Each structure stands twice: as structure tokens, then as C-alpha cells.
Amino acid sequence: DAGVIQSPRHEVTEMGQEVTLRCKPISGHNSLFWYRQTMMRGLELLIYFNNNVPIDDSGMPEDRFSAKMPNASFSTLKIQPSEPRDSAVYFCASRPGLPSRSFREQFFGPGTRLTVL
Amino acid sequence: GIQVEQSPPDLILQEGANSTLRCNFSDSVNNLQWFHQNPWGQLINLFYIPSGTKQNGRLSATTVATERYSLLYISSSQTTDSGVYFCAVDPDNTDKLIFGTGTRLQVFP
Numbered sequence: 383d384a385g386v387i388q389s390p391r392h393e394v395t396e397m398g399q400e401v402t403l404r405c406k407p408i409s410g411h412n413s414l415f416w417y418r419q420t421m422m423r424g425l426e427l428l429i430y431f432n433n434n435v436p437i438d439d440s441g442m443p444e445d446r447f448s449a450k451m452p453n454a455s456f457s458t459l460k461i462q463p464s465e466p467r468d469s470a471v472y473f474c475a476s477r478p479g480l481p482s483r484s485f486r487e488q489f490f491g492p493g494t495r496l497t498v499l
Numbered sequence: 500g501i502q503v504e505q506s507p508p509d510l511i512l513q514e515g516a517n518s519t520l521r522c523n524f525s526d527s528v529n530n531l532q533w534f535h536q537n538p539w540g541q542l543i544n545l546f547y548i549p550s551g552t553k554q555n556g557r558l559s560a561t562t563v564a565t566e567r568y569s570l571l572y573i574s575s576s577q578t579t580d581s582g583v584y585f586c587a588v589d590p591d592n593t594d595k596l597i598f599g600t601g602t603r604l605q606v607f608p
Contacts, residue, residue, distance in 0.1 A: 413594070425585070425598040437594065471540060475596075486530040486589055487547040488596055493540055 384408070386491035388474050394497045400462040403494045406455055407476030415475040415488060416449055416459050425473070431457065432479070464498045471495050501526045501590045503599040510604045512576050520571040520602045522586030530589035531562050532596070533571050537582045545571070545584075576606045 387406040395401055407414045415430040429439040431451045439449070446465070451457040461468055475488040502525040512518055522531070533545040546553050546560040548569065553560055557576075562569040573580055583603050587596040 415596070424600055425587075427595050427597075430594060432594075473542065484547045486549075486594075487532065487544070488587075489544060490534075490542040493542075495540070 386474055386476055386489055388472075388491040388494050390494060391492060392495045392497075394499065395464055396499050397465055398463045399498075400460065401464045401468075401496060401498075403459040403472050403474075403496070405457045405459070405474030405491060407457070407474070408478075408489060409455070410478065411476035411489075412454070412479040413477045414451060414457050415477075416457070417473040417475065417490075419471045419473065419493070420469075428459070461496075464496075466498045469496055469498050501528075501588065501597055503586060503588055503597055505584075505586055505599040505602050507602060508600065510602055512604065512606050514577060514606055514608050516576050516606075517572070517574045518576060518604070520573070520584055520586075520604075522569040522571070522588075522599055524567050524569075524586075524588050526567070527591045528564065528588040529591055529593075530596070531564075531569050532587045533560055533569070534585045534587065535580075535582050536585060536601070542585070573604075576604075578606050578608055580604060581606050 389404045416428040419425045428441045429449045434451045449459045471493045473493045475490045477488045504523045506521045535543045548562045550564045557574045559572045583601040585601045586599040
């Protein structure tokens with residue numbers, strides 16, 4: 383089975399540009415999570431969805447960040463306008479949910495390394 | 500919020516050595532996972548272990564939820580074990596994984 387798929391793997395953009403990161407969760411999983419990893423703050427949760435509905439976006443740093451999940455197999459994280467401090471690795475993760483035995487286990491994609499110049 | 504502390508922060512080993520990594524957490528949890536972040540940045544699931552003991556090859560893990568800690572054992576370490584090991588917990592009544600600061604492991608031939 384394919385794991386979590388993210389695209390692009392690397393993104394270099396200039397300050398002020400819009401950036402869109404994409405994620406395809408594992409088929410059959412009903413929860414999706416977006417994380418960000420930086421040297422200063424480590425790995426932190428930005429937002430998560432259950433059954434395509436945003437549940438908690440308290441980790442989203444500011445209004446420049448938005449996330450959508452239009453269907454069970456696709457999610458986007460958008461930054462508009464981007465700033466150099468947004469440079470980080472962005473991970474998407476999914477988990478199976480009930481009735482799976484390990485329903486809380488999260489599986490991570492390969493990440494998108496974003497550099498904002 | 501919950502605190503997740505990992506020790507040691509850094510570990511240097513020669514190939515073949517054994518090691519124990521520790522994760523302490525300050526509150527009760529629904530879930531605990533161990534991950535290996537390899538030098539290419541990928542987060543690889545090692546164990547989903549909210550309680551009890553599991554083994555997978557040279558790796559094993561034990562979580563004592565009542566005492567709020569988990570241990571990851573690596574035996575006969577190999578250079579491919581190098582990277583950062585993260586413990587992450589899902590506190591009770593939340594759906595959020597909170598990551599520890601990690602243990603950076605370097606294994607030399």
C-alpha cells in the first residue's frame with residue numbers, strides 16, 4: 383500500500399509569493415494532520431481534520447496560513463503571502479481511526495522542504 | 500500543557516553497541532509512538548505503544564503508562580540506526596501528537 387504522499391518535495395520561492403503544499407493520505411484513513419518542523423521549535427501540529435472537517439487549527443501561526451480538505455483523499459496547506467520565517471519542513475500525516483486496533487497511530491509523509499527567500 | 504522530555508539528547512556509539520533511550524511525559528496519554536528520523540528527514544514509525552512491551556528485530560520498546568515513561572532499546576546498533584529518535588504522545592482527550600525534543604544517535608563503524 384502507498385503511504386502518505388506529499389508534493390512538492392522541495393519548494394523554493396520568494397517572499398510574498400503564494401505557496402501550496404499538497405497531501406494525499408493513506409486510503410481508508412479518516413484523520414489528517416499537518417505538522418511543521420523547524421530547528422527552533424521542533425515538530426509542531428498546525429491543524430488536523432477528522433472526516434474532512436477541520437477540528438483544531440490552534441497551531442496555525444497566523445491568517446496567512448490556511449488548510450482545506452475537499453475530500454477524503456486530498457488536502458492542501460496554503461501560505462499567502464509567504465515570508466522567510468515560514469521556511470521549514472512541512473509534514474502531512476494520517477491515521478486510520480476506529481475501528482482499527484491502532485486507531486490513533488499516525489503515519490507521516492516524506493515532507494515538503496520549503497525555503498522562502 | 501503536557502511536557503515530553505527525552506534523554507539523552509545526544510548519543511554516540513560504535514557499531515555493535517546497545518543503547519537505551521528514555522521518554523518521560525508529565526500527564527496521562529492515550530497514545531505513545533516512537534519514530535526514527537533518518538538523515539534524509541523521513542519520519543519512520545518504530546512503535547505504537549501506549550502501554551506494555553513490543554519488539555521488532557533489534558529494537559524493542561516498553562511503556563509504563565502509570566509511571567509516565569517509555570524506553571526504546573536498540574541492540575547491536577548499526578550505522579543505519581543513525582538519526583534522531585522521537586517520542587510523541589497523544590494526551591488524554593486530545594487528538595494531538597506532542598513530540599519530544601529527540602535523541603540524536605550517531606553510530607560509527
